[in-house]
Amino acid sequence: xxxxxxxxxxxxxxxxxxxxxxxxxxxxxxxxxxxxxxxxxxxxxxxxxxxxxxxxxxxxxxxxxxxxxxxxxxxxxxxxxxxxxxxxxxxxxxxxxxxxxxxxxxxxxxxxxxxxxxxxxxxxxxxxxxxxxxxxxxxxxxxxxxxxxxxxxxxxxxxxxxxxxxxxxxxxxxxxxxxxxxxxxxxxxxxxxxxxxxxxxxxxxxxxxxxxxxxxxxxxxxxxxxxxxxxxxxxxxxxxxxxxxxxxxxxxxxxxxxxxxxxxxxxxxxxxxxxxxxxxxxxxxxxxxxxxxxxxxxxxxxxxxxxxxxxxxxxxxxxxxxxxxxxxxxxxxxxxxxxxxxxxxxxxxxxxxxxxxxxxxxxxxxxxxxxxxxxxxxxxxxxxxxxxxxxxxxxxxxxxxxxxxxxxxxxxxxxxxxxxxxxxxxxxxxxxxxxxxxxxxxxxxxxxxxxxx
Numbered sequence: 001x002x003x004x005x006x007x008x009x010x011x012x013x014x015x016x017x018x019x020x021x022x023x024x025x026x027x028x029x030x031x032x033x034x035x036x037x038x039x040x041x042x043x044x045x046x047x048x049x050x051x052x053x054x055x056x057x058x059x060x061x062x063x064x065x066x067x068x069x070x071x072x073x074x075x076x077x078x079x080x081x082x083x084x085x086x087x088x089x090x091x092x093x094x095x096x097x098x099x100x101x102x103x104x105x106x107x108x109x110x111x112x113x114x115x116x117x118x119x120x121x122x123x124x125x126x127x128x129x130x131x132x133x134x135x136x137x138x139x140x141x142x143x144x145x146x147x148x149x150x151x152x153x154x155x156x157x158x159x160x161x162x163x164x165x166x167x168x169x170x171x172x173x174x175x176x177x178x179x180x181x182x183x184x185x186x187x188x189x190x191x192x193x194x195x196x197x198x199x200x201x202x203x204x205x206x207x208x209x210x211x212x213x214x215x216x217x218x219x220x221x222x223x224x225x226x227x228x229x230x231x232x233x234x235x236x237x238x239x240x241x242x243x244x245x246x247x248x249x250x251x252x253x254x255x256x257x258x259x260x261x262x263x264x265x266x267x268x269x270x271x272x273x274x275x276x277x278x279x280x281x282x283x284x285x286x287x288x289x290x291x292x293x294x295x296x297x298x299x300x301x302x303x304x305x306x307x308x309x310x311x312x313x314x315x316x317x318x319x320x321x322x323x324x325x326x327x328x329x330x331x332x333x334x335x336x337x338x339x340x341x342x343x344x345x346x347x348x349x350x351x352x353x354x355x356x357x358x359x360x361x362x363x364x365x366x367x368x369x370x371x372x373x374x375x376x377x378x379x380x381x382x383x384x385x386x387x388x389x390x391x392x393x394x395x396x397x398x399x400x401x402x403x404x405x406x407x408x409x410x411x412x413x414x415x416x417x418x419x420x421x422x423x424x425x426x427x428x429x430x431x432x433x434x435x436x437x438x439x440x441x442x443x444x445x446x447x448x449x450x451x452x453x
Contacts, residue, residue, distance in 0.1 A: 240285025402407025
């Protein structure tokens with residue numbers, strides 16, 4: 001990988017101050033609107049507050065949108081009106097101009113950076129919350145994707161993380177919180193900081209590419225380490241169409257896509273203890289008539305301990321067997337503490353939702369008769385109401401991205417209207433499963449690409 005130059009943007013005080021002003025103004029405006037709406041009252045006051053908050057955050061380029069989106073998937077972290085609006089936040093943002101592109105490329109690859117490519121398109125092909133992507137052609141003729149991180153993103157992340165408590169406090173003004181989110185905040189912060197390290201993302205991409213190297217129907221871009229740094233990631237460009245292009249396809253095609261998504265998400269989890277923590281629809285494309293799935297964007301890859309991975313499978317088996325002692329043991333492995341029978345009952349409400357399709361040995365949709373927008377809302381409400389009486393409870397860090405990814409994946413299956421025997425698919429992923437086997441495979445896979453847990 002190309003060596004990193006001295007970073008003049010890293011944690012720059014001026015960047016922090018500007019970001020504080022931007023974010024503070026947005027949240028202050030939303031807070032003021034909340035106060036006004038509270039005085040006005042009305043049945044739709046909370047909905048109005050939530051919409052105003054989304055509009056305030058949606059004007060900001062950077063990590064706060066990602067924080068909001070992550071928060072929207074955690075039960076009781078935010079009121080349901082907030083969760084619904086924040087789930088609609090768009091990560092697309094206007095791209096930076098040619099001046100930024102030239103400066104970033106020169107800072108990362110040197111003044112002669114253009115000579116390292118056969119051609120390079122200065123206009124962005126896509127723009128998101130932390131960076132933008134350009135098309136290029138390598139000297140070997142391959143089409144490449146070059147992702148450039150926006151300026152002062154480290155300052156923006158640190159500032160936005162400090163404002164995350166303000167965002168959550170706005171939610172707590174509207175409803176009492178029954179969940180201790182201290183561990184959630186730590187987890188979100190650590191994962192978001194990892195997303196800034198494009199060198200780590202390149203290694204995670206290589207990890208997935210190696211894992212699926214024997215599959216003709218799942219593809220992962222090849223990272224070019226010699227043209228990548230912490231703030232620049234160059235990879236193979238994979239052509240394909242987005243999932244939404246197949247929403248109206250026949251049932252067989254939509255089922256095939258769902259199985260590819262299931263394999264792409266669950267098999268690395270059960271084999272290596274690794275998940276893709278951001279199952280956004282934009283992170284997948286399909287080739288031809290959905291014969292091959294392309295996996296994209298590996299900034300949010302969560303590596304779990306083999307013990308936690310075994311706990312995920314143990315809970316699945318305990319729920320099927322309705323084994324109370326095994327359920328408690330599994331939750332303890334996940335990191336839940338001070339469990340009582342009442343709290344286990346509450347956790348089972350959510351667990352039976354997350355695992356629901358896997359517990360039913362029949363062909364079915366993920367959630368029969370439930371819209372993607374309402375997916376999990378009923379269970380989250382029931383869990384919140386129960387915790388008001390039985391809680392509070394501290395959500396362990398490992399739960400956050402497991403939960404986020406499972407909900408996101410389930411929502412994709414719902415959008416597709418896919419029908420499978422999900423239990424049979426999951427059981428197929430458990431071939432040769434044990435905590436010891438996961439540990440051995442994970443250790444070898446991470447060492448092969450130089451990635452640490």
